Structure formats: structure tokens, C-alpha cells
Amino acid sequence: PSFAPKDPMSKNAPHVPPVPPPPAPFANGLSKAGGASLQSPSAGSNGNIPAIPGPPFSAKGRLQSRSSPRSQAQPKKTSLKPYHWLKLTRAMQGSLWAEAQKSDEASKAPEFDMSELESLFSASVPNSDHGGAGGKSNRRTSGPKSDKVQLIDLRRAYNCEIMLTKVKVPLPDLMSSVLALDDSALDVDQVDNLIKFCPTKEEMELLKNYNGDKENLGKCEQFFLELMKVPRVESKLRVFSFKIQFHSQVSDLRNSLNLVNSVAEEIRNSVKLKRIMQTILSLGNALNHGTARGAAIGFRLDSLLKLTDTRARNNKMTLMHYLCKVLAEKLPEVLDFPKDLVSLEASAKIQLKYLAEEMQAISKGLEKVVQELTASENDGPVSENFCKILKEFLGSAEAEVRSLASLYSGVGRNADALTLYFGEDPARCPFEQVVSTLLNFVRMFVRAHEENCKQLEFEKKKAQKEAENEKMKTSAPKKVAENEKIKASVPGKKAENEKMKNSAPKESDHLIQTPIRSSNIN
Template sequence: MLTKIKMPLPDIMNAALALDDSILDGDQVENLIKFCPTEEDVELLKNYTGDKESLGKCEQFFLELMKVPRVEAKLKVFCFKLQFNNQRADIRKSLYTVDSACEEIRNSNKLKEIMKKILSLGNTLNRGTARGAAVGFRLDSLLKLTDTRATNNKTTLMHYLCKVLDSRSSHLMDFHKDFISLEAASKIQLKALADEQRGVVKGLEKLETELIASENDGIVSEVFCKRLKDFTVAAGAEVRSLTALYTAVENNADGLALYFGEDPAGCPFEQENCKLAALEKKNTLKDADTDGPKSANSINKHGR
């Protein structure tokens, strides 16, 4: 894995500490993280006074990494920086898609007309019963349009509705054209989107924590601190903007549920995202260790 990075070891670390994405890409930085020394590795090498050239490449690499305080945390910060723009753009695109779909559904006059006709059809079928004068219906009642069948067991209520619409209100038959974003929005997993958003917020907190810690490292982290400080300022503004957009889209989705008489608390957006607004900072210091040291393994486990 190390052989994929065709540079002298000191140059690799200089590029990493400079957060230089023109030299190292995400895959290379992730490989560096995989080869960070364990506590046992450090214990075996920290008092080594022999000829470094007699050591294997892996041990030489460990010695280079050991010069940098919290090297694994710094490399994970670099990974976050490398992935940030694409991740932010993907989340923003998904949010815009969900938001557009909500607006399209809310503003479709043709959908409103169809819903009125479905209500009228239901009241006609239930005439003379307690449900024959309903002023509305739950959205899950729409499923009954395909479940309710005629005596021939082939024609459903949906077939009948489409036939009536086609003959009496044909202008409504292309109502689906109002929903440009709906298909794409239906493929977005809201739980995954919530997790991604929380991950970005938490990642920024880790950046800020490592920046504070690195300011006490001395000259070895001088360039790292300067570059990270500049990135953190810019990323912080982006994350705040993204969080505001997320909250607005969440409110829009909840509002759409209320518009149809549904309880937002029973909808996935509310269930999965309620933790986002109050993302805890109590774990910030714990997270600064970037998952802590690995379990002890011998140097030879990494191979030479």
C-alpha cells in the first residue's frame, strides 16, 4: 500500500501537514491512516537508537509519523477537507431536490382537482353510511383505490377513476408533469441524508478541536495550523449555510405533511432529523482523539 505513494517519506508528511491536495488525494491519505503506528509500535520504536536505514520501510515510515503529535487525527482532518466540497454539494443537491418536490406537490392545481374527485368518489360509494359525507381522507386511503375491485375481480377502483377522468376531465391526466423533482426525491433516503448532515457538523467540530490542540505542538504543526485555520473559517460558513438550508427543507417537508392533514411526527423526515438541530457538543473532546488508539499489534503485522 505504501508503494502507491511515490515520494520520500518526509515529503509525504510535509504534504500531509500542509493539507496539500495537489500532491495527495483521498485514497492516499486513507492509506496513510491505515499505516499509523499502534501504541505497541510506538513503544517498540521510541527508544530505538540504531541505524534507521537498517529498518524496514514500514518501521521507517512509523518513525516519520511519530514526529507529528496526534498524527492520525491530523490525517483524518485532511481526509475531511478532501471530501468536504463533494459531500457538501451532494447534500445540498439532495436538499434542493426534496424541497422542489414539496413545492411541486403543494402547488399542483391538477393534483388538488384529482384529490377532490377521489373524495367525491369515496362519498358516493359510501352514501347512506357514516362515512358518506367525509370532508377529507387520509393519504393511506389512496391505497384502497388499487385494493378495491369490481365483481369481475379484475377492474379496480383505480381503473374506474382513470376512466372517469379520461372521459370527463382529460386535462388532468397529465398531472404527473407537475412533479419534475418527485422521482428523484423519492430515491433520497432521508435517514441517510440526516446522517450525512450530522457527519459534516461533527466533522467540523473535530477540525476545530484539532486546531486548538495543534496550536500547542510547536513548529512541527505551524503550517498545518495556518492552513487548517483558513479552511475551518470557510468550512464553518458553508456548514452553517447548509444547516440553515436543512432546517428550512425539514420545515417545508413537515409543512407538506400538515397540508395533507398528516402528523409530521409520523413522517420519516421528522423522526430521523430531530437530533440534528441539537447536535451535542458534549462529545467534542472525546471525538478529538479521532476514535482513539488502535489495539496493540506488533510492527511485523504491518509488513515490511
């Protein structure tokens, strides 16, 4: 059922003293009729307690206050937090809302304790019982918020205010920075956000028809008023955004165009790559001799990637491995051909379609600058500084764009020439496919060559080990014979040593036989 009041400031709404919240949230549910626990008469008789704001509205038959009708004065409305729903203005027949309009259904809805509702869902901090300076301060800070006039859609206004918190320039100085094209005050993201929140024609009409105090308007409305002071503000903001990004956009596009030219030149001038392509042609004709595929004068570029598809009978080597093996033996100087193609990997990330879009965006952006400059010259003093700065920018920008356009047209010719260099049709095999195929071929070639080198190293070590084993086998019988001779000579040497040992005089016998002379005693 609808609880919208007929009269939001009911003249008969009585004075309601404050009610403490329940001990636990909604412990007893929503209060029933007469179930509110009000303060005792003795507590309410204190003359020092100020009047407490009553319920915000009296709903017919529902949200009525249940205190004594003897009120001293008309209560002040308490601002409650909103419930952000999307309301229906018409109840469709057969819907539950149509049923709810019936009197017997409406009586089934529970009654609400407005004091409890205000205590729980008050939009501002409730005043203290003692009306001191703190309470007055709270009223001053929270009061103006509810007094703000909001003309713009709430969601749009909310998003606009969030955006403005990221713009550090005060509102009065904001448009001065825009008209001065001051990129030290605003960056491109901030300017683009300002563009998103330029007022529509309808919003401008709302603000033009507002005759109240403009200080009472919300922050979004005041921001819109600042924008409306400048003729064609959205167009000027777009020019500002273009100017901020111009030099980086031109620089990035120029680098990409130069990269395309560089890779086309590197590929066409690489003698080593040409020798490899000729070797592949000879290899293919040798394999395909006597078949319909033989006697070729060239091959399609994507055939390079099929070199890994043909495997040797032992299944351990592909045609790519064999190509690298032949080149290592016959033309080792071409193996480092990837060093000729230093721009290949970077150029594989470039799409000519996107370069064309960038070129078109820069050209159209410059046209918009010229149009806005022409229109702004009729704005009067408000756009005088804007026109002066824009003319200076336009002078250098036009020269840069002319140079860029010339470079761009040359890139298109070089890209087509690169495709034709491999005997391909630019319409069927565009620049992107050429560099992508070559990059994949380079990677496969390098990997196959590294695998060949590892295999050679492995076979070399294996051969060395086998040679050592063979050497050990041939030297083993000689060592056995020598060991036998040594063993045979050991008994004779042992007997000779024993004989020498027995014939040698003992030292103790020598000492006993030596007479002791008196001269030896001191």
C-alpha cells in the same frame, strides 16, 4: 516432535557438498538415516569448488548432518522459507504434543535430509558453483532482506507495506504533503489508509527504545518513524481527510436538501393533483353512501393505493381505471398532473435520517478542525504551514456550514408541512412515506390511463370492423342481382357478335379479287 535446535550455529556442523534433488518430488519420501546420495570423493576433491553452506541448524538427535566430521571450516547458515504456523509454548496434559515429548515417541519421527530441504526450501537463490560476479550480486540483493530489523507484528507490517506501494509519494516527502494538506499528492482513500496504519502507543514505544541503525529497520518501521515526527499525526490526517471531502460532502447534502424543498413545494402547489384528490373523495363517498365509511371529509394518504383493490363486476376494470375514465371525460386537463411533480422520483430515494447524520458529521468534523488548529499552534515550526493553510480553509468552511445548517432547519419544517398538507401526523406518516405513496399512486394512475387508452383504441377498431362487415352484408344482394343481369345478357351479345363476324368480308378474298396492274410493278 519439536525440531527446534539448541544451537542454530553448531560448531561441529560439517561441510556438506550440494546434493541434486530427486528425479520426482519426494519420489523416495524423506531420506532415511544414511540414505542421502552424496557426491563421490573425487568430485569433492576439486579445489576450485567453494565451500557450500551447511544445514541451518543441528537438532538434538534429529536434524543432524550425515557427512564426514572432518570439516574444513564452520558452514554458513542457509536461510530457509518459514512455515507460518501458530506455535504452542506449552503442551497440555493428555494432548498429542505432550505424548510427543516422550523419548520413545520422539524417536519415531523421521530424519530429514537437510541438503534436500535447503535445495527445495531455500529462501534465497542458491549461489552458483562458480563464484562469479552473478553470485556476488545475488548475495548483495538478497542479503539485506534477512538483515532487516522487524519490530512490528509481521502481519501488520506486511499489510502496511502493501498499502505503501499504492502511495506514490516517497517516505521522506510523505509528511510534507500531509502538513501542506496537498490533495494533489494524496487522495482521500490514501489518506484514510494512512490513518489505519498510524502507530499505536505500544509500537511507538518499541521504536523509541530501538538504538540500532535506523537504516536496518523494515519499511513499515521506517514509515512509522516518519509519522512520529509529526505531533498528533492521526488527528492531522483526519483533518486532511475531512478537508479533501468537505466540498463534495457539502455539495451533495445541499442538493438533497434542495430536492426535499422542491418536491414539497411541487406537491403542495399542484392544482391538478388537488382536483384529482377531490374527485377521489367524491367517488369514494358515492360508493360508500349510506354506510359507516360514507360522508367522509377526507381520506388517509395510503388509501390512494387501494383504488386498484376494488374491481368492477365484469372483473375487467378497477376503481383506478374508472377514475381515469371519468377524468378523461370530465377533466382531461388534469391527466398530465405527473408533470407537476418533476422531483418526486428522485426525492423518493432520500432518507431524512441520513441527511441528519450527514449534517451532524460535517458539523463535528469542523469542530475537530478547530480543535486541531488550536493544538497545532503550539507545535512550533513543524506545524506552521499546516496552521496557515488550515486557517484559510476554516474561514470559508464555517460560512458554508452556517448556510447549510440554515437550509437544513428549513427542510425539516417543509417536510412536516407536506405531511400535514394531507391531514397526516408527521410522527406517524413521515416525509419518506408521503413521497413513496405518491410515487406509487402516480405510476398506478399512468398505467391505468394507458390501459384505458389501449382499450378504447381496441374497441374503436372493433367497431370499425363490425361496421365494415355490416356494410358488406347489406351490399351483397345488390351485387348478386347485378351479376345475374350480366349473366342473362351474355347469350344475346354472343349471338350478335357471331352474326357480325360472319357478315364481315375476309381480307384474303379482297386481296384475290384485286387485279394486278402493270403500273404497280417497277
